[in-house]
Amino acid sequence: MDMGKTSQSEQGKERMEGSAAVRFQPGREVLAGITTFLTMAYIIFVNPNILSKAGMDQNALIAVTCLVTAIACILTGLIANAPIAMAPGMGLNAFFAYTLVLGSEGKVTWQTALGVVFLSGLFFLVLTLVGLRRRLVEAIPSSLIAAISVGIGLFITFIGLQNLGLIVNSEATLVQAAPLNKTILIGLAGLLVMVGLELLKVPGSLLVGIAFSTILAVFWDPAIQRPSEWISLNTNVMDVAFQLDIRSAVKWGMFSSIFTLMFIDLFDSVGTLLAVAPQADMVRKDGSIRSLDRLLALDAFATMFGAVLGTSTTTSYIESAAGIEQGGRTGWTAVVTGLLFLLSTPFWPLVGIVPPYATAPALIMVGLFMMKNVSNIDFSDIRHALPSFIIIVMIALSYSISTGLAFGFISYTLIQILTGKIGSIKFAMWIITLLSIVYFIV
Secondary structure, three states: OOOOOOOHHHHHHHHHHHHHHOOOOHHHHHHHHHHHHHHHOOHHHHHHHHHHHHOOOHHHHHHHHHHHHHHHHHHHHHHHOOOOOEEEOOOHHHHHHHHHHHHHOOOOOHHHHHHHHHHHHHHHHHHHHOOHHHHHHHOOOHHHHHHHHHHHHHHHHHHHHHHHOOEEEEOOOEEEEOOOOHHHHHHHHHHHHHHHHHHOOOOOHHHHHHHHHHHHHHHHOOOOOOOOOOOOOOOOHHHOOOOOOHHHHOOHHHHHHHHHHHHHHHHHHHHHHHHHOOOOOOEOOOOOEOOHHHHHHHHHHHHHHHHHHOOOOEEEOOOHHHHHHOOOOOHHHHHHHHHHHHHHHHHHHHHOOOOHHHHHHHHHHHHHHHHHHHHHOOOOOHHHHHHHHHHHHHHHHOOOHHHHHHHHHHHHHHHHHHOOOHHHOOHHHHHHHHHHHHHHHO
16 A cells, blocks of 8 residues: 555655665664654653543553554654654543543543544544645745744753753742752753763764663662562553444544544644654755655554554654654664564563653753754744744643644734735645634634
8 A cells, every 4th residue: 555645656766865865874773763762761651641541451551552652663664764753642642531531521431532533543544645734734834844843842842851850830930940859960960961972973872861860860869669570461452452432433522522633633743743854854855855645644544553452642753853863864763663662562660760850851952953943934024933933932831732833823824814925825724724723623
């Protein structure tokens, strides 16, 4: 099956463009894959913890999270030849558990919710196969694309600072800096190692920094304890796998939830791909993204596959930027990441040794690297500067990529109309604006 509906000659052209753009370096691809894995390994624990609130078996969810992430990453690497990792999305899983299931006060079971996820992925796949998703992406102005990267960079930095423990909640100001403690200092030590190695142009700087902080944590943080067992096979995926109820999901009252999931996934995946593509050398000379059709189709397929196995919407992960900054340029980065998740299925107690504050510096460094795209925003033209600014601010402050994009796209269209430039708006951009409005309504 040709997932991007491209001809054989077009596929060959993409492969040649990809090979011409980057030179395959096995060592760096492996380091990049390991780095991506470490920066997103938290989902092995966070995703099951959130979904279990909906009544699903947590041990089964651990194995399913590893399996779905592994297969999605490996397929992305082999089919799209891109260093992009895919996994059950944060935020999307919260919508699944707290809004779709718990918010319905028992009216929607987790089995029906899985059916909703499957249908959202199916509709997403149809949009991709007819070429609509690609046209939507290519209609976004270059300044807004750069703003997406910068906004996500700030978002990642904010997440990193939270994971580090340096930024905490405040009733008075929402957020504030926390006093320095042992774990923060351990994380900052890893950050200094990363910065020093980056200055020396040493490959694997992010990975070394994570390892350095983890070693310090094992010796100096009493909360880090060796697990009672290194391997755990006490999981039964059948407790959640193949339990989706599509028949109950095909009801008029469920369509708003189906389209909400589809829109959130649309903005999250598109935002991630637009943000990391320049760093991954995936942008052609004409500005289009290499293997975009296949990446979008894989995103939709992974969502459907994940629903069958028993997890919420699967999407492209912005943590891929950590591996890309570590040198990942080909699909082997994603394959390595996938294999590590596959190996983690029985070894999840071992993975748990790496604390969040050890991987936090890597996210901060990725945010720093992504900020360089701010120079590609045309701040001299208010028609591009304002929506770009809104995207940057709202992604970070709303703690949501999709919300930030929706605000930015709507503001872009409005300002073009108000300044008499309605003719400059591409047809696909009108569709994006309409989807953004629907995103807030549903």
